[in-house]
Amino acid sequence: MTTVAEQIVTALADLGVRTVWGVVGDALNPVTDAIRRQERIEWIGTRHEEAAAFAASAQAQLTGTIGVCMGTVGPGALHLLNGLYDAKKSHAPVLAICGQVPSAELGADYFQEVDNDAVFRDVAAFRHTVTAASQMPRVLEQAVQIAYAKPGVSVLTLPGDIGSAAVAKDSVVHITRVPAHLTPDDGEITRAVRLLDDAKTVTMLVGAGARDCREALLELADRLAAPMVLTLKAKEGLEDGNVFQIGQSGLIGNPATREAFETADALLMIGTDFPYPEWLPDKTPTVQIDVHADHIGRRTPVDVGIVGDAGLSVTALLKRLRGKQDRTHLERARSDYEDWQNRQHRLTEPDFDHGLVGKVRSRLDNSEAKIRPEALATLVDTHAADDTVFTTDTGMSTVWLARCVTMRGTRRLIGSFNLGSMANALPQALGAAALDRGRPVVAFCGDGGLTMLLGELLTALAHGLPVKLVVFDNGRLGMVKLEQEQGGLPEFGTGLANPDLAAVAAAMGMQAARVTEPEHLEAAVITALAAPGPYLLDVVTNPEEIALPPKTGVDQAWGFAIAKLKEGIVSRGAKS
Structure with missing residues (x-):
């Protein structure tokens, strides 16, 4: 005989x-004890269950193998929710094992009792509370199979008396993964060919679903002869060496993508559920390719x-499409x-703010001559290895990574790109580092995100996870500041009273x-990346850096102007 916990592990x-x-804790003690005795699995205890879910999700995204996290009765299970929602929206196969009262x-209404099956209904494709050992291993097979099939989240709940219950030792767990490739309809291919051939100019929007x-x-x-706009998740695998790509759209994008969209006679979307319809061209004839039928026409x-x-x-289209002779549209977009x-690169030069143009600009957006975040991101890109795994916090950290870091070589990229959570970069980096402690892992951390789960620095130390944490320390919730000012509101509530994070x-x-000084930045980046073990590089960056979106209309520009005027009034009032 064996136990339910041993069978699962x-x-x-x-x-x-x-x-x-x-x-660790109470109802899951039988499971953690089984892990202790299982040489093939390492237990990594986090300081917060949310970090555990983020780390497991990152591993699933990087490997395709199911990620596993645990939270015990009541609050422990509830703390998993945010990281599990991120896994759901990232289509990452994750199994959460949750404790329950006896x-x-x-x-x-027992102490700490929470109805996990109800709580996780929206986030989990499969959720089940095991009420008898005889349900095993069938429910485990279902949980894992469904997590792979979606892919997404499964939640398996074990009451306190179930983990140690006996099951037959020779009961076998059967889990089958069968790759499936959905063949497109020939009639729709014909219609797409006709539309694309008839269009004088075409712009492509390509997502992570087309990376293979x-x-x-x-x-x-x-x-x-089509310029290729890449979603952020498509940078990995499709950016490096691609003479057709023109970067990203949306708030992290650039003017070339806006122009390529607006001047196209047809839009071809492949493998993307790009979630921002306001950034897509209006009334442009569109072809969309996606393996998920419910994604078609959603945006x-x-x-x-x-x-x-x-x-x-794509192969079916290539067999029938005529070539376009006029390449002006592509060449203009690339130019x-x-x-x-x-222009972005000039901002990264150490002496930029001392030149004529820099002095004029710095009076507006860098009056204290602090380190520009573009310079930090560019130096990390320059000196990081070509097999680095990057993670990035939601907000301005992602803007600087998108604009300044190239996914060259075998670099990988993980972030909360669909949920948009704070505090994801550090735990996702921990997950990546645990897969291979010899592979470089760099986290682009916002100061707000890092301090939200600051205790996970201790997880890195306790388990020897050699993550390099690059902190864009601007003393602000920077993306919120940008949103407020774009809407004509003065900055409010975004300030962070940060300590010296390196000292912490x-x-x-x-x-x-x-x-704190631009002339010391490059040496510090080189030292951080080369250091053995975990390392935190706290870089005090310019909080006023202007990261204008690629499509700034008159109303948005006016909003910035009004916001700055209001901020000045508030500032003067505060001093009087």
């Missing part, structure tokens, strides 16, 4: 799970919807993009440094 090890994340007490067909995509862009009206595997669909990149990290026992 053995099955997870057989599936290739190598780490389980969470906080089965005899279910429904009796890179060569076919490049051939398609060449055939259509913008679609003339032709192709439900199918991106690679198979605009390169001009914008050159050092007090915990972590290697750390603080940088």
Whole structure:
């Protein structure tokens, strides 16, 4: 005989799970004890269950193997929610094992009792409370199978008396993963070919769902003479060496993408559920390719919807499309993009603010001559290895990564790109580092995000996770500040009374440094990236940096002007 807990842990090890994340406690003690005795699985105890869920989700996204996290009865399980929602929206296969009160007490409003099946109804594709050992291993098979099939989240709840209950030792867990490639409809391919051939100019919007067909995509862009706008998640695998890509759209984008959208006679969307319809072209004939039928037309009206595997669909188009001889549309978009990149690059030069243009601009957006965040991001890009895993907090950290870091070589990128949570970069970096402690992992941390889960620095130290934490310390919730000013509101409630974050990290026992002067930045970045073990680099950056979106209308520009005027009035009033 064996126990329910031992059966679960053995099955997870057989599936290739190598780490389980969470906080130990009561109902899950049989499971953590089984992990203690299972040589193939490492238990990583976090300081907060939310971090455990983020770390497990990051591992699932990087490997395709199910990530596993745990939270015990009541509050422990509830703390998993935010990280699990991120896993759901990132389509990451994650299994959450949650504790529950003893089965005899279910429904009796027992101490710490929470109805997990109800709480996790929206986030989990599968959720089940095991009420008898005889339900095993069938419910475990269902939980894992459904997490892979969605892919998404499954929640398995174990009452306190179930984990140690006996089951037959020879009961086998059967979990089958069968790859499926959905073939597109031939009639829709024909309609798409007709629309694209008839259009004089085409712009492509490509997402993470098309990353596995890179060569076919490049051939398609060449055939259509089409500039390729990449979603942030598509930077990985599709940015480096791509002579057709022109960066991102949305708040993190650039003017070239706006122009490419607005001047296109047709839009071709492939493998993306880009969530911001206001940034897509209006009334442009559109073809959308996606493996999920419910994504077709969800963000913008679609003339032709192709439900199918991106690679198979692109290959089918290539067999029929005529080539476009006029490449003016592509060449103009690429020229605009390169001009914008050159302007951005000038901001990264250490002496920029001392030149004539810099002195004029700095009076507006860097009056204290602090380190520009573009300079920090560019130096990390320059000196980080080509196999680095990057994670990034939501907000301005993501803006600087999107604009200044290239996903070259075998670099990977993880972030909360669909949920948009704060505090994700640090725990996701921990998850990545635990997969391979010899692979570089760099987290782009906002000061607000880092301090929200600051205790996880201790997790990095306790488990020897050599993450490099680059903190954009601008003393602000920077993206909120931008949103307020864009709407004509004065900045309010965004200020952060930060301590010396490097000193805090050092007090915990972590290697750390603080940088306040531009001339010291490059040496500090090189030192941080080369250091063995975890390292925190606290860089005091310019809080006034202007990161204008690529489509700033008159109303938005006026909003910025009014906001600055109101801020000045408030500031003067405060001093009087």
